[in-house]
Amino acid sequence: MAEAFLVAEDLYKSFNEFKAVNGVSFTISKGEIFGLLGPNGAGKTTTIRMLSTVLEPDSGQITIGGYTIRQNAEAIRGLIGVCPQDLALYEELSALENMVFFGRMAGLNGRDAHAQAMAHLKLMGLEDRARGKVAKYSGGMKRRINLAIALMGSPQLVFLDEPTVGIDPQSRNNIFETISGLRDDGMTILYTTHYMEEADRLCDRIAIMDGGQIIRMDTPYQLKGEIGSPEQVTLEDVFLKLTGRSLRD
């Protein structure tokens, strides 16, 4: 079995009376793309916020790269990159300035930050617009920059919280190909999305969350096999069967 890079054990997090995360446990192996799927309010983002050291769990243990989060949060921050669900950019600055700034925050020196920023911008097809103000970018371009910033500092583990939400097919395809490339480079990725077909194609394993708990966790093939022939059943069928068809707003 591959080496576990991330271990989440029995995580709990409540906001007042609301139990956002209610006993979540899973491991992610090095080089694995792990999908975290679930309807709105399932607890995916809260889980990512705890794993990325932003939120402290009420109880439970998180270990990343051998460091426990309670004792070595700073060391963990040196291993991770985060692409948040909402855009987190300085719109007044250019894409390059944003990336160099976050590169410096990730511990890169000026020259390396600039070189990495240009390489990632090229990967995202934005090298020609590197010096343009982010405020003037399209939604898809902003999403791509949002993802590119998460890669600054060459993190070993990247949290991608719905990186393709609300963008045009071309940008979505570009992000999809970038993530595929990261997988080929051996990067460990925790990925959340509402696009089931994306998760099916990208993820090695998938955990489906609902009500703050993981209700099923397996490979996409095995999950589909639970309700029919994996060749004919889609992951969306599995998702709807497990989480129901009632609306979650």
Add this chain to the structure above:
Amino acid sequence: MKRALYIALNEVRLYLRDKGDLAFSLLLPIITFALLYGAFGGQMTFEGTAYVVDEDKGYYASVFLEKLDGIDGLDVELLTPAEADTKLDRSDIQLVLYIPGGFSEALALGDRAQLNFRQRGNTSQWDQVVASMVRGVAEDINQEFQVRGQVSVSLQGQGVSQERIEVTVQKFLEQEREDPVVRVREETLGGSPDFVNQYLPGIVTMYVVFAITLSARVIVEERRKGTLERLLTTRLSGGQLFLGKFFASISRGFVQTFILLALSYMVFQLFTPLSFIECLVIAIIFAAAAGALGLIIASIARSEEGASWIAVVFSVLTFMFGGTFFEIAEGTTLYTISRLSINSYANKAFDTIIAQGGSLADVGTELGILAGVMVVGLLVSRLIFRVMPGGK
């Protein structure tokens, strides 16, 4: 420390990109200074025109006009008799001086000569001033002729030529003008500079207190952009984040103060180079104290509106009780309350340097208190941010 500086530099860069914010923070002190200058600056100088009809056109008429033209603030405009009549008729001007024909000839012969004023109705105060100046020049010429006449009479029959008498008298008269027997020394009591002395410290401290409002918003602005959470997942520590924001707020508060002090230095000549630097030192320490207090608000506030409101109320209270624009008598309840306002210490420090000619050594207590507020403010804001939801 490096990351704190990157945070500060990024903050300054964002500030420079926001044209509205930039215009507000850089133009406002300049506008304030312009108003201050308009209200209290400059000197009251006379500027007037003497309208003259020269019917003589002789040597002494030209000497007279030259002397008149040499008076500071007084222009001489020559008119023809017809022009003068027209302008007087139309009330374009109220007063005209006529140098009658034969003026120079009469003086050359040692006879009495006369200048004539024609005025329309009651002349204005400015015309009265012009008339006084004309009379003054006439008096000067009159005295010169009297001296020349008396010297000529005294030396008559002693073989001294009239030309030599003229030259010698002229030389003595010029010496007398340069080094008069009776001097007039002007001493200004009260007046413009004191108004500036009185209000400038208050205006400077007011601008520094704006730093509270600016720094109160820095954390919620990051939160709104989503960049705060992203920053919190990097190697940047909470302490470095606060230190960076703190440096940025000092620099912003200081730039405004620098503009005001530099303009005051250049225009009002309020400072010596040393006292100017001393004021900048006070401004930095005060901006640091204000910035640290702003960060306490920043660590508490959950929205930009909330941060702005808390900062505005706090700033107004600081102005009101800090004796910013009025003196608070010692021993009163208000004086006791004013001790809680950082403005009162900054005002006293600026006042000591600007108005009383003191030095930094005289304001050690005030600077110590401001530095203490800065340290406590930074520690408290950091502590609050650590325990607040979404903090670190």
